[in-house]
Amino acid sequence: INSLSIYPQPIVKKARVQCEIELRKVEVYNLLGNKVMERDGQGELDFSDLPSGYYFIKAYSDKGDIVKRVQKN
Numbered sequence: 001i002n003s004l005s006i007y008p009q010p011i012v013k014k015a016r017v018q019c020e021i022e023l024r025k026v027e028v029y030n031l032l033g034n035k036v037m038e039r040d041g042q043g044e045l046d047f048s049d050l051p052s053g054y055y056f057i058k059a060y061s062d063k064g065d066i067v068k069r070v071q072k073n
Contacts (some may be wrong), residue, residue, distance in 0.1 A: 002066075004059055010071040013048040021061050029056045047072045 003020040017026050019042055028037035028045060031054055037045060045057075050072060058067045 004066050004068060006057055006068055006070055010073045011047050012073055013046070015045045015047060015057075015070065017042045017045060017057065017059065019059065019061070021063055023059050023061050025060045027058045027060075029058065031055075 005018050006015055008015070017023070023042045024040070026039050026042065026045070027035055028047075030036050030050075036050060036055070037047075039045065042059075047055075052072055055070050055072060056067050057070055058065060
């Protein structure tokens with residue numbers, strides 16, 4: 001799952017989540033730990049309704065989970 005990529009960074013409106021292995025679910029959390037978004041599998045995340053700041057993206061797969069920090073402008 002080290003092949004998880006999230007782009008563009010920093011995020012302006014939308015971010016693309018891609019991984020070499022199949023993702024079951026992707027969740028986005030704010031710095032307070034509140035889940036602000038969720039989607040099944042990889043694809044596009046729409047950050048346009050979220051305020052600027054840092055977020056954590058947690059990706060779940062059958063081979064493990066990974067968390068990455070991203071910035072939204």
